[in-house]
Amino acid sequence: ESTAVVVVAAGSGERLGYGMPKAKVPLGGEAILTHALRGVASADIARQICVAIPEGDQELRALCEEFRQETGEDGPLISVVDGGSTRADSVRAALGKVLDGTRSVLVHDAARALTPDRVFQRVAAALSSGAKAVIPAMPVVDTVKTVTDTVGDDAGIAPEIVTGTAPREQLRAVQTPQGFDFGTLVRAHAAAEQFDDSQAAAITDDAMLVELLGIPVHAVRGASQSLKITTPLDLIIAESLLEGPLG
Numbered sequence: 001e002s003t004a005v006v007v008v009a010a011g012s013g014e015r016l017g018y019g020m021p022k023a024k025v026p027l028g029g030e031a032i033l034t035h036a037l038r039g040v041a042s043a044d045i046a047r048q049i050c051v052a053i054p055e056g057d058q059e060l061r062a063l064c065e066e067f068r069q070e071t072g073e074d075g076p077l078i079s080v081v082d083g084g085s086t087r088a089d090s091v092r093a094a095l096g097k098v099l100d101g102t103r104s105v106l107v108h109d110a111a112r113a114l115t116p117d118r119v120f121q122r123v124a125a126a127l128s129s130g131a132k133a134v135i136p137a138m139p140v141v142d143t144v145k146t147v148t149d150t151v152g153d154d155a156g157i158a159p160e161i162v163t164g165t166a167p168r169e170q171l172r173a174v175q176t177p178q179g180f181d182f183g184t185l186v187r188a189h190a191a192a193e194q195f196d197d198s199q200a201a202a203i204t205d206d207a208m209l210v211e212l213l214g215i216p217v218h219a220v221r222g223a224s225q226s227l228k229i230t231t232p233l234d235l236i237i238a239e240s241l242l243e244g245p246l247g
C-alpha cells in the first residue's frame with residue numbers, strides 16, 4: 001500500500017527565539033528537521049516524504065538533499081516544496097507533490113522531531129483498517145478553562161475572565177503524525193481554501209478540516225516524546241530525551 005508523509009517545516013520558529021527557522025535549530029548537534037526526517041524513515045511506512053520548507057531556504061533544501069543521500073536508493077522518494085504563510089498553506093503545497101496512486105497521507109510537524117516509530121505505525125495501522133482520518137492523542141493533565149478578555153471595571157483586576165471549565169476526561173491533546181485517506185485530505189484542504197482570514201487563522205491541525213466534512217476522526221495513543229518543540233523549555237526537554245534512555 002502506498003503511503004506518503006508530508007513534513008511541514010516552513011514555520012518561523014519565533015517562539016523558540018533562535019532567530020532562524022525552527023527546522024534549522026540544532027538538537028543534539030543536528031537540525032530539528034534531520035531528526036524529524038530520520039524518525040519518518042525509521043518508521044518504514046512511507047514510499048514518499050514531501051517536505052515543506054520556508055520559501056527559498058537553500059540551507060534546509062540542502063539538508064533534505066543530505067538526508068536523501070543518507071537513505072540511499074532504497075529509501076523513500078524525497079520531494080521538497082516551498083511552504084506558505086500558514087501551516088495549512090504549507091500542507092496544501094506539499095500535497096501538490098504527492099505521487100499519483102497514493103492511498104494514505106500522514107501529515108507531520110517537523111517540530112515533533114522525536115516522535116517514536118510506534119506512533120507512526122499505530123496511525124498507519126488504523127488507516128489500513130479502513131479509517132479515513134486518524135490522530136495520535138494524549139490525555140490532558142491540566143484543567144482547561146475557556147476565557148474572554150475583560151471589559152470595563154473588571155479589566156482593572158485581571159485581563160481575562162473565566163467563562164467555563166471543559167470536562168477533562170473528554171479532552172485530548174492532539175499530536176502528529178495525523179493520517180488520512182489521500183482523497184479525503186485533499187477535499188478537506190480544498191474546502192479550507194475558501195475560508196476568510198479569521199477562519200483560516202483558527203486552523204490548528206488537519207483533522208479539524210476533516211471533522212468539518214462530517215467524516216469520523218479516530219484517535220490512537222500518542223507519546224510524550226512527541227512533544228512539539230516550541231519554546232526554549234521544550235528544547236531542553238528534547239535534548240534530555242536524546243541523551244537519556246529514550247534517545
Ligand code: C5P
Binds near residue numbers: 111
Ligand atoms: O506554528 P505551529 O507550532 O503550529 O507549527 C507546527 C508545524 O507547522 C511546524 O513544524 C512548522 O514548521 C509548520 N509550519 C509550516 N508553515 C507555516 C507555519 C508552520 O510548515 N507557515
